[in-house]
Amino acid sequence: MKMVIHVSSAIHDPVIARAILDTGVEINVDRANIDATSGEIVLEVPADSCARVATAFERQGASVSILEHPIIRDEDECVHCGACISVCPVQVFSFKDDWSVAMDESKCIQCGTCVAACPHAALMVMSE
Ligand code: SF4
């Protein structure tokens, strides 16, 4: 399951390493945007360990959001043009046999590239 961690004053602390050591859970970093004052990190965490991992981050002062749906598509707007297929770096989208566009949101790392590429503004990155 995807989880978004927001860190601010503790940006120089090894928050991910501590969460792994605290919980023993294998955490995969999908994406990290970090500057001098704050950071947003998208993680892949085993679904049955989400609560424990979230608590480990919150104990360090981070705010945590579980992403049930990292990306959503407005089915009324999508025209199945396939533009999102070519730009997504992690193959969330694919053509089905009938040439409609399928979507596996569980792979999404929330880079936002498809949102900008969609000619019908059908895609939206979710914050929680
Ligand atoms: S780019 Fe937009 S309209 Fe085209 S298939 Fe993807 S979501 Fe649908």
Ligand code: SF4
């Ligand atoms: S935001 Fe769009 S392009 Fe980026 S990983 Fe998710 S589905 Fe793919």
